[in-house]
Amino acid sequence: MVTKAKRAQRRTDALSKERIIETAIEILDAEGESALTFRALAARLTTGSGAIYWHVANKDDLLAAAASDVIARVVTDVSDGTEPREAVRRIALGVYDAIEAHPWVGTQLSREPWQFAVLRIFEAVGRQLQALGVPEPAQFDCASALVNYVLGLAGHRAAAARLLAPDTDRTAFLTAAAARWAQLDPGQYPFMRQVAVQLPGHDDREQFLAGIDLILSGIGEKLR
Amino acid sequence: MVTKAKRAQRRTDALSKERIIETAIEILDAEGESALTFRALAARLTTGSGAIYWHVANKDDLLAAAASDVIARVVTDVSDGTEPREAVRRIALGVYDAIEAHPWVGTQLSREPWQFAVLRIFEAVGRQLQALGVPEPAQFDCASALVNYVLGLAGHRAAAARLLAPDTDRTAFLTAAAARWAQLDPGQYPFMRQVAVQLPGHDDREQFLAGIDLILSGIGEKLR
DNA sequence: ACCTGAACACCGTTCAAGT
DNA sequence: ACCTGAACACCGTTCAAGT
Numbered sequence: 378m379v380t381k382a383k384r385a386q387r388r389t390d391a392l393s394k395e396r397i398i399e400t401a402i403e404i405l406d407a408e409g410e411s412a413l414t415f416r417a418l419a420a421r422l423t424t425g426s427g428a429i430y431w432h433v434a435n436k437d438d439l440l441a442a443a444a445s446d447v448i449a450r451v452v453t454d455v456s457d458g459t460e461p462r463e464a465v466r467r468i469a470l471g472v473y474d475a476i477e478a479h480p481w482v483g484t485q486l487s488r489e490p491w492q493f494a495v496l497r498i499f500e501a502v503g504r505q506l507q508a509l510g511v512p513e514p515a516q517f518d519c520a521s522a523l524v525n526y527v528l529g530l531a532g533h534r535a536a537a538a539r540l541l542a543p544d545t546d547r548t549a550f551l552t553a554a555a556a557r558w559a560q561l562d563p564g565q566y567p568f569m570r571q572v573a574v575q576l577p578g579h580d581d582r583e584q585f586l587a588g589i590d591l592i593l594s595g596i597g598e599k600l601r
Numbered sequence: 602m603v604t605k606a607k608r609a610q611r612r613t614d615a616l617s618k619e620r621i622i623e624t625a626i627e628i629l630d631a632e633g634e635s636a637l638t639f640r641a642l643a644a645r646l647t648t649g650s651g652a653i654y655w656h657v658a659n660k661d662d663l664l665a666a667a668a669s670d671v672i673a674r675v676v677t678d679v680s681d682g683t684e685p686r687e688a689v690r691r692i693a694l695g696v697y698d699a700i701e702a703h704p705w706v707g708t709q710l711s712r713e714p715w716q717f718a719v720l721r722i723f724e725a726v727g728r729q730l731q732a733l734g735v736p737e738p739a740q741f742d743c744a745s746a747l748v749n750y751v752l753g754l755a756g757h758r759a760a761a762a763r764l765l766a767p768d769t770d771r772t773a774f775l776t777a778a779a780a781r782w783a784q785l786d787p788g789q790y791p792f793m794r795q796v797a798v799q800l801p802g803h804d805d806r807e808q809f810l811a812g813i814d815l816i817l818s819g820i821g822e823k824l825r
Numbered sequence: 826a827c828c829t830g831a832a833c834a835c836c837g838t839t840c841a842a843g844t
Numbered sequence: 845a846c847c848t849g850a851a852c853a854c855c856g857t858t859c860a861a862g863t
Binding site: 484487488489490491496499500503504507513514516517518519520521522524525526527528529530531532533536537539540554558561565566567568569571572575579584587588590591592593594595596597598599 | 708711712713714715720723724727728731737738740741742743744745746748749750751752753754755756757760761763764778782785789790791792793795796799803808811812814815816817818819820821822823
């Protein structure tokens with residue numbers, strides 16, 4: 378006989394898209410992109426690997442949903458009433474920090490064309506541009522510029538995280554990269570060699586924000 | 602006995618990193634990213650799949666080298682004497698067109714952190730910023746903004762190409778996307794719904810360039 | 826309706842063995 | 845030094861069979 382308690386228990390244990398996504402995020406966060414397999418996921422959910430396909434179309438679908446989940450938390454958080462430029466900065470930094478915390482989201486964002494996670498960012502940014510008074514025909518271009526910039530960095534940070542052994546520290550990594558750049562052929566790579574000096578001391582997050590401000594300043598020019 | 606002719610023949614037939622990369626690019630261009638396997642590559646090179654590992658560390662190495670090859674052709678092409686802003690536009694469009702012609706390069710660029718292909722773009726852009734008179738401390742940030750923007754679009758276009766069935770035409774695809782956006786929840790996605798109208802008529806390449814100009818304009822502000 | 830888990834059709838990579 | 849190709853240790857996905 379199935380008691381009420383048992384049914385409640387069942388409902389919690391029952392497989393669902395939400396529970397699958399949640400568990401997928403746990404695995405991705407704890408063990409990285411390569412650890413997410415349907416077998417690992419099924420083991421963690423104490424079910425068969427085929428069962429997952431009842432709730433999720435395939436692995437791409439699962440990853441897209443997981444990324445969309447993480448981004449939704451970040452993007453919704455922008456409080457109203459803030460100055461539009463500042464709001465754009467916050468959205469961008471929110472995405473940046475989310476990728477820092479979940480590098481696999483970066484991979485996902487830069488692989489997705491017009492999936493939900495990206496739409497969410499696009500929408501949030503676009504609204505701020507409207508608030509800023511950007512004329513309608515230019516809004517699409519401006520939003521696209523901001524979003525593409527964010528996604529470019531997303532992919533980049535994710536790639537860096539993939540390379541970085543989990544225990545290496547950042548400064549050591551940057552110093553190593555700088556050393557490699559400093560050894561490039563001076564005839565072919567004068568700029569990289571010059572920049573190499575700045576690399577170890579530079580702050581990724583601030584550089585990211587500097588790029589946002591550059592684009593915002595370009596947008597500001599359009600408003601005059 | 603090994604005649605001179607035979608040795609020459611040997612030299613052409615012999616496996617080499619160059620020949621492997623060349624063949625890999627052929628496969629990637631003709632049949633897409635998923636078609637590049639070591640087995641397919643070995644078959645095309647009439648050799649064993651293990652032989653490839655003598656010349657190439659692994660698949661990542663191979664893909665990075667292939668992308669670097671394609672980008673090198675594009676980036677070197679910038680003739681001297683052009684106005685720096687125009688040169689930046691040409692570099693960016695060169696990368697854009699390369700990705701259009703070889704979508705797999707887009708995937709690769711957005712996955713690579715500081716690999717050769719990206720370094721090449723960074724270097725080319727950085728030099729133009731120097732020529733433009735951007736003060737040294739700001740050069741790194743400005744170059745990074747431009748490159749991240751380009752890479753963001755790279756990933757995006759590659760993803761779109763992955764989705765697009767090889768025979769679908771672009772306008773049909775955009776119209777379909779626009780229709781999907783128009784159906785989004787008006788409360789949650791007002792901006793996307795508004796932009797949906799502009800989507801079918803919009804030119805990706807021009808929008809890309811508009812973003813570059815936005816960043817260049819922001820950089821121009823710094824020069825005053 | 827939902828879940829099981831063996832089976833299928835692949836992968837990248839390794840490595841003893843050859844030339 | 846370079847190449848061969850079978851073998852290994854995986855994948856995502858499917859599907860007959862169960863409940």
